[in-house]
Structure formats: C-alpha cells, structure tokens
Amino acid sequence: MTKRALITGITGQDGSYLAEHLLKQGYQVWGLMRGQANPRKMRVSRLMSELSFVDGDLMDQASLVSAVDLVQPDEVYNLGAISFVPMSWQQAELVTEVNAMGVLRVLEAIRIVSGLSSSRHNGASAKNIRFYQASSSEMYGKAAETPQRETTIFHPRSPYGVAKAYGHFITRNYRESFGMYAVGGILFNHESPRRGAEFVTRKISLGVAKIAQGLQDKLALGNLDALRDWGFAGDYVRAMHMMLQQDEPEDYVVGTGEMHSVRDAVRLAFEHVGLNWEDYVYIDPVLVRPAEVEILCADTTRVRGELGWKPEVDFSSLMKMMVEADLKHVATEHEYGDLLAAASW
Numbered sequence: 001m002t003k004r005a006l007i008t009g010i011t012g013q014d015g016s017y018l019a020e021h022l023l024k025q026g027y028q029v030w031g032l033m034r035g036q037a038n039p040r041k042m043r044v045s046r047l048m049s050e051l052s053f054v055d056g057d058l059m060d061q062a063s064l065v066s067a068v069d070l071v072q073p074d075e076v077y078n079l080g081a082i083s084f085v086p087m088s089w090q091q092a093e094l095v096t097e098v099n100a101m102g103v104l105r106v107l108e109a110i111r112i113v114s115g116l117s118s119s120r121h122n123g124a125s126a127k128n129i130r131f132y133q134a135s136s137s138e139m140y141g142k143a144a145e146t147p148q149r150e151t152t153i154f155h156p157r158s159p160y161g162v163a164k165a166y167g168h169f170i171t172r173n174y175r176e177s178f179g180m181y182a183v184g185g186i187l188f189n190h191e192s193p194r195r196g197a198e199f200v201t202r203k204i205s206l207g208v209a210k211i212a213q214g215l216q217d218k219l220a221l222g223n224l225d226a227l228r229d230w231g232f233a234g235d236y237v238r239a240m241h242m243m244l245q246q247d248e249p250e251d252y253v254v255g256t257g258e259m260h261s262v263r264d265a266v267r268l269a270f271e272h273v274g275l276n277w278e279d280y281v282y283i284d285p286v287l288v289r290p291a292e293v294e295i296l297c298a299d300t301t302r303v304r305g306e307l308g309w310k311p312e313v314d315f316s317s318l319m320k321m322m323v324e325a326d327l328k329h330v331a332t333e334h335e336y337g338d339l340l341a342a343a344s345w
C-alpha cells in the first residue's frame, strides 16, 4: 500500500527536502499551503507535478482538521513554524501561537480525525497516524552540559525556544495520554543552498558571492563567537523519516556532534573565493541578540546507535556547497532575490 504523508511547512527549507525524500520512497505527499496565492509556493515548483496541496494554517484549528481528514495520512510531519529566532522577540505572541499552539492544533486534528476521545485512552487506533514534531536544539538554550542529549534539561533563551519546548512537551504528552505515535526530533542547525537568506550561514554564503562578484562591499554580522553544530538539511530529513519507522515512538537528538564558531563559517566561506574575511566583515551591534545561545553541540550517541543514522556532508563541504550555489545564483540574478534563487533549485 502506498503510504501518504502530510507535511506542514512545505514551502520551507526542510519541507522541500523531506518532500523529495518521501517521493523517492514511493510516498504520496501532500503539503499544507497557507494564504491566498502564497508566493513561496515557487519554492516547490520543481516538485509541483508530483506533490499535492491542501489549504490550511497552523493558526486555524478547523483547517487542520479538514486537511487531516481529506488527506487521511499515515504520517504527519509538522515542520511549519516561524523559524527565525530574532523575530520571536519582536512578535512573541505570534510566534507562540504558531510554534506552540500550532503543534497542539495539529495533534488535536489527528486526535479528532482518528476518533479518539479526549478523556479516554484508546490504544490501537491511536497509533494509526504517526506524528513528527520539528523540535529544536534552541530548547537547550543556556544548557548546563555540552554536548546536549535527549535528557539534557531545557533552558530556552528566546520566545522561539520557549514555544518549541511547549511543542515538544505537548507532543510527548499526547503520546503518553492517548497512545499516539508522536515524536519530537530535536534537530540542531541544518543548512543548505535553500536556507532562508536571514540565517547566518546563508547570509554569509550570499554575502561572499556578492562580494566576490563586486556587487557588495561589506558584510555586517553579529556575534562571531557563537558555537553551533551545523549539518546539511538533506541529511536531516532522512532522520525525520526514520524516526517514524520505529516500533516504538521515541524522541531523538539529531546533529553532527561537531561544533564550529560563526567566525569559522565566515573564514571558510571567504577562503573558498580566495578572500580574507577580515577585510570585509564588520560587527553591527543591532545584530547581537538580547539573550544569546552561546554553545550548542549534539550528543549523537542514540541517533547513530539506535536509528543507524549518520550525516553524509561535513561542515566544510556544506559551506563550500552553499557558496558555490550562491555564486551561480548571483551571477545569473543581478537583482538577487531569495525567491528567484529558490525557483532555480
């Protein structure tokens, strides 16, 4: 029987890689699409003939019930979120609505469509629709230990991280309350040429490409000392899928287990085009966050040992891949726009 998957966040970085991965595995894939004539639909234009879309918004409970009812999925991947951390200080309530309450709404949609009573555990049918929640290493924030593992206590440092922690716990709670197959993948930063231009690796690769082609003089950045465990998005969507194929639902940390500073990322990217980063980069204090997450690094023992997952692309290859892709985009699009680049994936 062909499996059916519903992905929220289909127009995002991970949504596109996951859709590709699931289509290759023979799935029928539906993407939840919000808004009228969403311009970001272009981002999945390459997959248009194979993908189906269903209207819905994480802010709208009824739309999610209708979407789950229409698609009758075997697996739901909730990747939809406002994912840019700094925005969560400016629009904390909105970010909480989408990133926290949105998770509850998807779980409720699954519960309602599965015919599960909210007051009684009803085992077998509860496992029919499997649910993946896009949890985040931002939940660790100012963690008491490094590397961070599944049992490390959360100390989120942004409204985004707090909302993600709610999403993680409510997923676990629905698993425990209703016997749902519902898991949270605690994913560390993952990047690609499809990454939004506001995130630091893509900001760097785009900046380097424009500087190398004489279209930009300087690159403004914030905290260069922050340490992150950066991997390739295409690798991480495999882990999402694997998490839903296990006998028992479990949460996993997913990362490379290696950390690098923002400064390392900048140096590598500039080196790739034969330039010295110190001649171009300056610090803009506006880009320094109200409360920073200084150090994140994954303890990958369980994901490697129990799931058998491992990343294929290392940090240096990832930065090269992103710079190479942006050199091409910038060369063909002088008035560079993220959407135009996305259309040429």
Ligand code: NDP
Binding pocket: 008, 009, 010, 011, 012, 013, 014, 015, 032, 033, 034, 035, 038, 040, 041, 056, 057, 058, 059, 078, 079, 080, 081, 082, 083, 084, 098, 134, 135, 136, 137, 186, 187, 188, 189, 190, 191, 196
């Ligand atoms: P993106 O920012 O690229 O994509 C976010 C997606 O969420 C977009 O498709 C957007 O759709 C959708 N979305 C936003 N608001 C709503 C809403 N109200 N209803 C429905 N959909 C909405 O994120 P990524 O692909 O990078 O990340 C995917 C998920 O993984 C996110 O939940 C993120 O928080 C989480 N995560 C990401 C990590 C990373 O390093 N990339 C690490 C850990 C977790 P639209 O086009 O309509 O705006």
Ligand code: GDR
Binding pocket: 082, 083, 084, 085, 086, 135, 136, 137, 138, 187, 188, 189, 190, 198, 199, 200, 201, 203, 220, 221, 222, 223, 224, 226, 227, 228, 262, 287, 288, 289, 292, 293
């Ligand atoms: P992050 O990613 O906040 O970790 O969240 P981002 O790339 O935005 O920042 C990483 C680190 O780089 C520092 N930094 C800058 N960041 C940005 N965006 N722009 C700058 O100019 C800049 N200069 C320095 C930041 O301070 C930070 O320390 C990402 C998102 O995908 C989340 O949705 C996801 O949950 C986490 O990764 C895991």
